Amino acid sequence: DTAVSQTPKYLVTQMGNDKSIKCEQNLGHDTMYWYKQDSKKFLKIMFSYNNKELIINETVPNRFSPKSPDKAHLNLHINSLELGDSAVYFCASSRRTQYERGKFFGPGTRLTVL
């Protein structure tokens, strides 16, 4: 009965590779997000996706691309991985008209680029 799930939990890969992180929510939410948490624990929004409307944080490199096959999924694809991409990535979801209830976060995926 997990609300927001992510796979994998850990991802170790070489520089230059392409990888994906999957996210699924079973809460019936209409908006999903990706956040990046750096080594200093600072959380930063990367994308939000609502009803095929993608809003991108302008600081995110275009090597990162979210893909949503349906409302319950928002996967994160990363091309040509760099050392600086090492971080914990969190998926989250919410109902756009009920943002006052906060977001539900997944458990995170720790990405290590060697």
Next chain:
Amino acid sequence: AQTVTQSQPEMSVQEAETVTLSCTYDTSESDYYLFWYKQPPSRQMILVIRQEAYKQQNATENRFSVNFQKAAKSFSLKISDSQLGDAAMYFCAYRSPYSGGGADGLTFGKGTHLIIQP
């Protein structure tokens, strides 16, 4: 742009005692939402408590309560009767209700690491 500041990188408290985590924010908006999230070692982000800026009454969730001072732009979290399971990183977060043009996300503080001493 809004900013959220948590001035205490780390706090330590004895089990069963009360601890207060501070958070201040900067905004020019009059209506917004504030949240406290907990991130235990499992890394999952868990919503602890939320406050709507238009409400004067401080939010309370069991042992967790906030002291919301709108004029001072302060939003502190009080944890009463601290338990070992409360040990975690705590993040204060701000959300504008008018974020349609932006990334529609939360603005987080840098977190406070809470240690519970048995």
